[in-house]
Amino acid sequence: AQSVTQLGSHVSVSEGALVLLRCNYSSSVPPYLFWYVQYPNQGLQLLLKYTSAATLVKGINGFEAEFKKSETSFHLTKPSAHMSDAAEYFCAVSARSGYSTLTFGKGTMLLVSP
Amino acid sequence: DAMVIQNPRYQVTQFGKPVTLSCSQTLNHNVMYWYQQKSSQAPKLLFHYYDKDFNNEADTPDNFQSRRPNTSFCFLDIRSPGLGDAAMYLCATSRDRSGSGLDTQYFGPGTRLTVL
Numbered sequence: 001a002q003s004v005t006q007l008g009s010h011v012s013v014s015e016g017a018l019v020l021l022r023c024n025y026s027s028s029v030p031p032y033l034f035w036y037v038q039y040p041n042q043g044l045q046l047l048l049k050y051t052s053a054a055t056l057v058k059g060i061n062g063f064e065a066e067f068k069k070s071e072t073s074f075h076l077t078k079p080s081a082h083m084s085d086a087a088e089y090f091c092a093v094s095a096r097s098g099y100s101t102l103t104f105g106k107g108t109m110l111l112v113s114p
Numbered sequence: 115d116a117m118v119i120q121n122p123r124y125q126v127t128q129f130g131k132p133v134t135l136s137c138s139q140t141l142n143h144n145v146m147y148w149y150q151q152k153s154s155q156a157p158k159l160l161f162h163y164y165d166k167d168f169n170n171e172a173d174t175p176d177n178f179q180s181r182r183p184n185t186s187f188c189f190l191d192i193r194s195p196g197l198g199d200a201a202m203y204l205c206a207t208s209r210d211r212s213g214s215g216l217d218t219q220y221f222g223p224g225t226r227l228t229v230l
Contacts, residue, residue, distance in 0.1 A: 009154075032217070043118070043204055043221035044157070090156060094217060101171075102219055104156040 023091030118222035137205030
């Protein structure tokens, strides 16, 4: 069974600073990996997805994530934070083959200060 | 625009009074999911439909049921809501099941359920 661990339930950055949200996965084979964003009282929106085509995945709103097999990581980054990035971010994993459900991490709340 | 719609956005019910939450999609996706998300927690999968095939998660309480009368609609029925069932309920769809490569899930805005 696969799982993900998100380090830090809250991350605070200043506007314009680098955003780094950490996600590590546990799986016997490299899985599919996802980052979703959730704004208050809204559903989840897909930011980006890793399927194996490229280890550096670019998503919406200037976010990107790099798949590192040796570190079993899929950290989310953005060079310059904007106030509108304040939201909760979920890393998720699913198996690459066969049937499996999407498993979410516990989420990281990103706080952006002026 | 193709989308996942949930109605109502906010639902208030009384302890023990049955309630139904609705989800519809215009994406023509095969799979529809229901998640429960409590405050500051990750979404927890309750069950999903692959076409008409119902798949219940092992730890989903019997109090929760679902119906999918056609491709576009899926309902979540809570037979006797308890205070612990107050949560955001998220509906999601995907073209295919996880692991197929066509499994990106698209979420609706959610229904926030309050139990008095």
